[in-house]
Amino acid sequence: MSQEEKRTEIGEIGEFGLIDRIAESFKTVNTSTLIGIGDDAAVIDAGEHVKLVSTDMLVEGVHFDLSYMPLEHLGYKAVAVNVSDIAAMNGIPKQITIGLGLSNRFSVEAVESFYRGVKFACEDYAVDLIGGDTTSSPRGLIVSVTVIGEAAKEKVTYRKNAEVNDIICVTGDFGGALMGLQVLEREKEVFKVNPDMQPDISEYEYLVKRQLKPAARMDVIYELADAGVIPTSMIDVSDGLASELFHIAKQSDVGITIYEDKLPFDELTYRTAVEFNLDPVTCALNGGEDYELLFTISQSDFDKIKNLPDVTTIGFVDKKESGHKLITKTGKTVPLTAQGWKHF
Amino acid sequence: MSQEEKRTEIGEIGEFGLIDRIAESFKTVNTSTLIGIGDDAAVIDAGEHVKLVSTDMLVEGVHFDLSYMPLEHLGYKAVAVNVSDIAAMNGIPKQITIGLGLSNRFSVEAVESFYRGVKFACEDYAVDLIGGDTTSSPRGLIVSVTVIGEAAKEKVTYRKNAEVNDIICVTGDFGGALMGLQVLEREKEVFKVNPDMQPDISEYEYLVKRQLKPAARMDVIYELADAGVIPTSMIDVSDGLASELFHIAKQSDVGITIYEDKLPFDELTYRTAVEFNLDPVTCALNGGEDYELLFTISQSDFDKIKNLPDVTTIGFVDKKESGHKLITKTGKTVPLTAQGWKHF
CATH class of the missing domain: 3.30.1330.10 (PurM-like, N-terminal domain)
Structure with missing residues (x-):
């Protein structure tokens, strides 16, 4: 060499x-x-x-x-x-x-x-x-x-075919797998200090399950088929919602606008984030491993999905020049940032 | 627990x-x-x-x-x-x-x-x-x-359809990859003792190449197709010829007879095995990673393959009760044994 x-x-x-x-x-x-x-x-x-x-x-x-x-x-x-x-x-x-x-x-x-x-x-x-x-x-x-x-x-749905004015949808809720990991890591530290202590994670059961036994959302795939909807683009959320939104935006050559108050939270995720001094919105946007689906649909398909119990609309596809934006609860527009899961 | x-x-x-x-x-x-x-x-x-x-x-x-x-x-x-x-x-x-x-x-x-x-x-x-x-x-x-x-x-050829009286064929030669590994391991030891010494493996080039850059025998697959031959069974030799013969025999519920004097040797493999005080036949039968093909054909297909330059017939498929046998150069019948590559 x-x-x-x-x-x-x-x-x-x-x-x-x-x-x-x-x-x-x-x-x-x-x-x-x-x-x-x-x-x-x-x-x-x-x-x-x-x-x-x-x-x-x-x-x-x-x-x-x-x-x-x-x-x-x-x-x-x-x-x-x-x-x-x-x-x-x-x-x-x-x-x-x-x-x-x-x-x-x-x-x-x-x-x-x-x-x-x-x-x-x-x-x-x-x-x-x-x-x-x-x-x-x-x-x-x-x-x-x-x-x-x-x-x-x-x-077949790709990442690249989202169109301006499409509606952005997600399944389930976000940040749970990350908070489950936080809980498990904390209990591990407690156990290290005192191996006789029995960890009690029962109150965090949903979060721990999100981390240890995530579900692929095949149920929603079947529901979309029944509803006669083919998303214009789709991706699964393994690295974090913001990071996946960026993939769709980059490959579709579009901008993204999402609304903070529309982000689906599980209440326990929210409470646990606060308990860990973490911002729940950041956890939802950047926590990985939720394995929910993120997809876009034509506005004309909105009526077909609006009653699906586990699908939430969180924003819309915009022109590329508009960039990637989060509209906060107070109506402020802030740039959407992604951290994702970094293994390297 | x-x-x-x-x-x-x-x-x-x-x-x-x-x-x-x-x-x-x-x-x-x-x-x-x-x-x-x-x-x-x-x-x-x-x-x-x-x-x-x-x-x-x-x-x-x-x-x-x-x-x-x-x-x-x-x-x-x-x-x-x-x-x-x-x-x-x-x-x-x-x-x-x-x-x-x-x-x-x-x-x-x-x-x-x-x-x-x-x-x-x-x-x-x-x-x-x-x-x-x-x-x-x-x-x-x-x-x-x-x-x-x-x-x-x-x-599609499986391991399970070899029939009694089928001819057993192999491509290429055997034991080369194992001897290549022996050469490389020896040079590594030499290098450990004296890092200034430049290893000279040029005379073992074929063996080293068999180990480091093995070829998949797609050429023979195309030749068989051209010849209009579909083997009755086939397997690639990754673990050692004997071990693969046993897989064919087990899944086809048959016995195997092969002839020592028909085993294809590369001359350098033979010489190097002797240099390392190893039995060349054992190396050919049990050395792994040659990635040659082992297959069986109906006797009626023999004329179609007999002139293929890199295919050798090494024996025949027998009844299960006859077991697995190697006929030595001196005409003795000895049981065929397999060691294969053990990673565990």
Whole structure:
């Protein structure tokens, strides 16, 4: 290695910068590759319909902490977060493969416990485990899941087709998974100081569940289909609502306006944020791992979704020149900022 | 955790035992899932043809050693070994996704070097990189690749359909990748003792290349198609020839007879095995990572393959009761034993 050789830290350009750099140098050559890198899932031609493919890697010490994440929950979550990527394409998940790297600290029973969770998720989402790879790792647990889904060609929703004046919708509520993580981290610290103390997290049950056992919103995908609505754009909220809004805006070449008073909060999330001296709005906008859906619809479709119980309209798509704005409860317009989840 | 809770080490039941245990508890529910766990790739219905899906995880310190494996080669190999799984189903690889876990010791330039190798392999095998996940890892490098291929339904080859009297064929030669590894490990030891010494591995070039930059035998898949031959069974040789023969035998419920004097050797592999005081036949039978193809054909197809330059017939399929046998050069019959690659 020459001493002048350049070394750029990944943190300097970030995960998305790195992906952009890599994606630039790759061209696709197969006609069956309809959409490659850049959305929640790739799209592959399969005759009458398309196959959707997405992959996620979860690494111990980065994405999960086994001191409070039971293996069964981890197995469930590994499937659910991948299913969520298929949901974000308006598709139906069908198959998964799982790669598992295990240090010798894991027993057969531990692996079985992980796969029990995988199985529950497979049952919940009607997904088939079709293959994988199990290998040893020098340290820790690594999970890599690839999910394959299906959709009719004309129903696939991308990040790039949001139009000016579209309505911005979200499912569920935000910030809960982040507050669940805060609670679990606090209990871990308490436990370290006094191992005899039994953690009481019962009053935070909803938040802890949001963190440990997130649900992919396939229910809403089916509801939208029943209502006859195809969103103009869609993404799942894994990194934080603001960050995902920015993805939609960037790829659709539009601006975004959302209203603080329309952001859906779970009351416990709100109270717990305050308890932790955190701003609930910041938590909702920048907390990751809620795995809700963010989508845009034409105004003409508003009547079809307005009565869906778990869908909230939070703003509208604007011209690119208008930028990205949050209208506060007091009517002030402030720039929307995203932090997202930084693993690097 | 109750103290009586059972702890079974994964080594006690092995990787295959573990997979069997997990696979047992999963049933498939989607009609598009034609074949799940248990072959080189899963088979998914896609209208006129089928999609083939396979996944592999490579972990630093287990599957590769970056002290002699350049990142560019690793990128190439990660794709090639997955393509090999599609070849083993008699399919054509089309798309790949890559999950990458990186510790902070890796720079942007290092990642780009890895992806340069990925790109070379994508070009060699006409495969499109369609997605992935890049994340940090507390230690080392983890690569998880999922490949998607295509095949006409009637052309897919499984491990389970070898018939009594079929001819057993292999591509290329065996033991080279193992000997390449031995050479590299020896040079590493020399380097540890005297870092100023320049390793000279030029005379072992073929072996080192077999280890660092293995090729998937797509060339033979195209030749078989041109010759109008569909193997009755096929598998790629990742764990060792004997181990793969056993997979075919077990899943096809047959016995295996192979001839020592028909095993294809590269002369350098043979000489190097002797230099390392290793039995060349054992190296050929049990050395892993050659990524050649092992397949069986009907006797009626023999004329069609006999002139293929890189295909060798090494034996025949027998009744299950006959067991698994090696006929030595001196005409003795000895039981065939498999060690395979044990990562646990």
